[in-house]
Amino acid sequence: MARQKPVDVVFIGAGLTMSIMANELTDAGLNVLALERGAWQDTSTDWSTAYDQDELRYMWRHALFEDLSRSTLTFRNDPSQTALPMRKLGSFLPGTGVGGSAIHWNGQIWRSLPADFRMRSHNLERYGASAIAEDMTIQDWPVSYEELEPYYDKFEYVFGISGKAGNLQGQIQPGGNPFEGPRRREFPNPPMTMSYAPTLFGKAAAELGHHPFPAPSANMSQAYTNPLGVKMGPCTYCGYCEKFACGNYSKAVPQTTILPALMSKANFTLKTGCEVLKINLDSERRRATGVTYVDASGQEVFQPAEIVVLSAFILNNVRLLLLSGIGQPYDIRTGQGVIGKNYAYQIMSEVNVFFEDKLTNPFLGAGALGVAVDDFNGDNFDHSGKGFIGGGYICLWTTGARPIETHPTPPGTPKWGAEWKKSVAHWYSRAVSIQCHGGVTSRRTNFLDLDPTYKDALGRPLLRMTFDFPENDKRMSAFLTDRAAEIARAMGATHVHPKGPQIPYSIVPYQTTHNTGGAIMGDDPRTSAVNRYLQSWDVSNLFVTGATTFPQNPGYNPSGTLSALAYWCADAIRSQYVKSPGPLVRA
Amino acid sequence: MVLPGFSRRRVLEAGAALGAAAPLIPTLTLRGEQPWAPNRADPPDAAEGHSYRFFTTAEAAFVEAACERIIPEDEHGPGAVKAGVPFFIDRQLDGPYGRGERWYMRGPWAKGSESQGWQSRHGPAGLYRAVIAAIDRRMRQDFRGRAFHDLRGDDQDEVLKRLEAGRLDLGGVEGKLFFETFLQNVFEGFWADPLYGGNRDMAGWKLIGFPGARYNRSDWVSRFNEPYPHPPVALVGRPDWNRS
Numbered sequence: 001m002a003r004q005k006p007v008d009v010v011f012i013g014a015g016l017t018m019s020i021m022a023n024e025l026t027d028a029g030l031n032v033l034a035l036e037r038g039a040w041q042d043t044s045t046d047w048s049t050a051y052d053q054d055e056l057r058y059m060w061r062h063a064l065f066e067d068l069s070r071s072t073l074t075f076r077n078d079p080s081q082t083a084l085p086m087r088k089l090g091s092f093l094p095g096t097g098v099g100g101s102a103i104h105w106n107g108q109i110w111r112s113l114p115a116d117f118r119m120r121s122h123n124l125e126r127y128g129a130s131a132i133a134e135d136m137t138i139q140d141w142p143v144s145y146e147e148l149e150p151y152y153d154k155f156e157y158v159f160g161i162s163g164k165a166g167n168l169q170g171q172i173q174p175g176g177n178p179f180e181g182p183r184r185r186e187f188p189n190p191p192m193t194m195s196y197a198p199t200l201f202g203k204a205a206a207e208l209g210h211h212p213f214p215a216p217s218a219n220m221s222q223a224y225t226n227p228l229g230v231k232m233g234p235c236t237y238c239g240y241c242e243k244f245a246c247g248n249y250s251k252a253v254p255q256t257t258i259l260p261a262l263m264s265k266a267n268f269t270l271k272t273g274c275e276v277l278k279i280n281l282d283s284e285r286r287r288a289t290g291v292t293y294v295d296a297s298g299q300e301v302f303q304p305a306e307i308v309v310l311s312a313f314i315l316n317n318v319r320l321l322l323l324s325g326i327g328q329p330y331d332i333r334t335g336q337g338v339i340g341k342n343y344a345y346q347i348m349s350e351v352n353v354f355f356e357d358k359l360t361n362p363f364l365g366a367g368a369l370g371v372a373v374d375d376f377n378g379d380n381f382d383h384s385g386k387g388f389i390g391g392g393y394i395c396l397w398t399t400g401a402r403p404i405e406t407h408p409t410p411p412g413t414p415k416w417g418a419e420w421k422k423s424v425a426h427w428y429s430r431a432v433s434i435q436c437h438g439g440v441t442s443r444r445t446n447f448l449d450l451d452p453t454y455k456d457a458l459g460r461p462l463l464r465m466t467f468d469f470p471e472n473d474k475r476m477s478a479f480l481t482d483r484a485a486e487i488a489r490a491m492g493a494t495h496v497h498p499k500g501p502q503i504p505y506s507i508v509p510y511q512t513t514h515n516t517g518g519a520i521m522g523d524d525p526r527t528s529a530v531n532r533y534l535q536s537w538d539v540s541n542l543f544v545t546g547a548t549t550f551p552q553n554p555g556y557n558p559s560g561t562l563s564a565l566a567y568w569c570a571d572a573i574r575s576q577y578v579k580s581p582g583p584l585v586r587a
Numbered sequence: 588m589v590l591p592g593f594s595r596r597r598v599l600e601a602g603a604a605l606g607a608a609a610p611l612i613p614t615l616t617l618r619g620e621q622p623w624a625p626n627r628a629d630p631p632d633a634a635e636g637h638s639y640r641f642f643t644t645a646e647a648a649f650v651e652a653a654c655e656r657i658i659p660e661d662e663h664g665p666g667a668v669k670a671g672v673p674f675f676i677d678r679q680l681d682g683p684y685g686r687g688e689r690w691y692m693r694g695p696w697a698k699g700s701e702s703q704g705w706q707s708r709h710g711p712a713g714l715y716r717a718v719i720a721a722i723d724r725r726m727r728q729d730f731r732g733r734a735f736h737d738l739r740g741d742d743q744d745e746v747l748k749r750l751e752a753g754r755l756d757l758g759g760v761e762g763k764l765f766f767e768t769f770l771q772n773v774f775e776g777f778w779a780d781p782l783y784g785g786n787r788d789m790a791g792w793k794l795i796g797f798p799g800a801r802y803n804r805s806d807w808v809s810r811f812n813e814p815y816p817h818p819p820v821a822l823v824g825r826p827d828w829n830r831s
Contacts, residue, residue, distance in 0.1 A: 039612045040622055051630050051822050053800040056779035062689055072691040077702055084703045088690045196811040236803040248802070263621045273614035296614040361815050363797055364808045403778040403797050415751075416657040416770060417744065421794070425663045428795035429815075453695065506702040 010305035013312030015100025017545035019254035024570035037275035038097030049247035071456040106242040106367030107218030110556035114145035142532035151567040159252035163187040163216035197432040198371035201396035204490035217368030218252040239400020241367025314548035318518035342442035354495035362401035370397035392438030392555030439555035516550040531585040533572040634784035652736035672776035675785030685712030718765035721757040792819040
């Protein structure tokens with residue numbers, strides 16, 4: 001096997017967390033290599049505004065997403081079933097190539113609540129043991145909101161987030177989210193220009209006594225130069241964000257925020273078309289010696305490294321840990337083991353709203369353009385007697401209403417035919433949708449492991465996903481949907497059409513790409529895979545990034561928290577690990 | 588560093604020659620700068636020609652008739668046939684989508700629950716071929732030798748509704764899955780950019796007032812409750828722009 005020259009740090013996967021961490025570690029003088037199975041891609045070449053706005057190609061023919069013919073996963077709702085391959089994309093849309101899934105996100109960006117980091121203890125303290133269902137395996141995070149706050153701040157300034165602070169150093173600010181944790185300073189950019197329907201939503205929500213605010217956005221509200229000197233342009237509200245790459249340099253993605261700075265450094269190397277097959281361990285299996293990858297010629301190559309960072313997206317991360325034999329795999333029968341444990345997702349519902357007397361023009365949009373209320377997220381409200389813990393945010397987003405995906409008609413309208421056509425012609429510009437974005441708690445029977453039957457193009461076992469929505473979260477989702485419907489009625493809508501999630505959970509309709517868990521962080525190696533610095537308990541020179549480290553999924557899009565954790569992890573590596581390699585936390 | 592001048596499609600073809608085991612992405616080592624080369628781009632592949640390449644005569648007759656029941660011509664504008672939807676679907680089935688190239692199509696095969704999604708051995712093209720043939724057989728039995736396209740509109744709708752509900756006995760062929768796929772393909776053909784052969788003259792976008800590929804809408808975001816006045820634009824321009 002060919003053997004490369006050693007590097008200080010090798011990253012597996014050149015996505016968002018690699019971009020964040022490699023930039024920090026190269027600043028500290030380390031020699032860093034990133035290996036990416038996909039291709040280089042960039043705004044001017046690949047996402048030109050001459051052809052970027054193509055709903056068929058990007059949303060439906062999946063041009064930016066993972067090619068399942070090479071690798072996919074198998075899926076079942078519960079352990080009694082046989083898992084079958086996810087043969088085409090649906091529920092979630094993993095990316096590929098440099099920048100990864102962060103290329104085609106909407107830009108909806110949040111901090112978790114302080115109480116989210118203590119979900120188990122907090123709910124036990126407030127509601128008692130009965131609040132935590134028998135099969136619920138939620139855990140406290142081994143890091144607090146206060147510890148992460150400077151890293152959230154750093155990330156938000158690099159990404160140019162547009163928004164209005166709701167809590168500045170403990171002082172509640174009008175116009176922002178009063179429930180958020182304290183932030184040290186304002187957002188780097190002001191809120192976006194708000195569209196019509198979210199404005200109506202905000203007015204109605206306020207009349208009901210809720211606390212609406214412009215949702216934080218990674219679409220630029222104005223031209224912006226970030227602390228790395230990288231420039232972004234103002235968003236033009238074209239409505240082609242989610243599932244698309246931005247051709248306008250106005251959505252924060254690795255290519256428009258960090259890579260121009262990172263790629264210019266002499267101590268950073270990026271290799272594309274290199275798929276990592278496994279993390280190599282020494283004979284005692286306590287230390288990673290590097291990684292083995294296959295390149296475009298089909299040749300296997302060994303890349304030695306002092307530090308290995310597994311940054312390949314949650315699903316690939318967990319699979320690589322299992323294929324490399326790192327950590328004890330979770331065993332559903334005994335409840336022991338940690339790799340694959342506490343897989344979670346997001347529970348989504350919506351209320352479609354129709355106005356006979358108002359033109360909502362839903363195509364005037366941007367990925368994170370909306371007004372939200374956080375009154376029903378986390379433990380922001382009294383859950384006594386409700387039969388569930390946790391929550392989610394409610395937001396009227398106008399993200400562009402591209403018609404193949406979005407052509408709503410009022411309830412009772414046929415799904416096709418002459419009457420349908422008249423209805424869609426009338427209602428398309430008079431309709432919008434309120435989204436309920438719910439958290440998902442961890443459950444004993446929701447987990448990831450290796451499939452016993454199905455293989456990828458290289459003959460290796462696929463990841464197997466066993467998941468259904470916990471009962472707690474179904475009840476929470478129904479509650480959230482009811483609150484959203486109340487706001488819709490207060491908006492004076494002609495038709496209000498609540499739509500709950502498909503039950504049982506189905507791999508078919510698109511929901512979110514907010515898969516979490518499987519290599520969770522904790523302070524006990526018996527119940528977690530990594531410590532508070534995302535360092536593997538088993539292999540101390542291995543760090544694992546991304547939402548895979550979340551013990552359960554709060555009611556927010558995960559990118560903000562996983563990015564803050566990436567900065568936090570990089571800081572631990574450069575200020576602690578490099579000086580004294582070894583475990584950073586005593587178990 | 589200047590990227591090699593090959594197109595992405597040729598890279599994929601070269602990779603395919605190496606067999607499924609080799610990644611299809613070129614291995615590049617990048618250091619010190621971001622790769623860029625002038626005039627490199629990755630524009631979409633437009634549908635070409637005028638006659639069907641995939642559909643047999645019988646399949647085309649079924650698809651044209653069925654499309655027009657889904658989206659009929661009316662006072663609001665063209666239906667699916669005039670909008671080019673059958674042609675769009677033909678070109679899609681004749682290409683990578685029809686072949687399920689980005690799908691996982693390895694066995695073993697099992698039926699699966701509704702939550703587990705597509706488990707047919709067929710990709711979209713194979714499914715159309717198998718199911719339309721089965722529908723034709725069913726029609727000749729139920730309607731005394733007549734084909735779907737010969738039926739009255741009401742009867743066609745009835746057949747489609749039964750197909751949609753999984754209540755059309757096709758001898759084990761996946762009728763419900765076909766209808767879901769077909770319905771989705773009709774919407775795609777009606778509303779995708781016209782370069783793919785459907786949404787002719789942007790008829791689908793004009794029906795609902797969607798601006799198409801317009802990229803700068805910032806002037807209109809804060810104009811509440813006003814009709815948006817600009818006609819749609821497609822990736823390769825607007826017919827009105829062609830003046831003689």
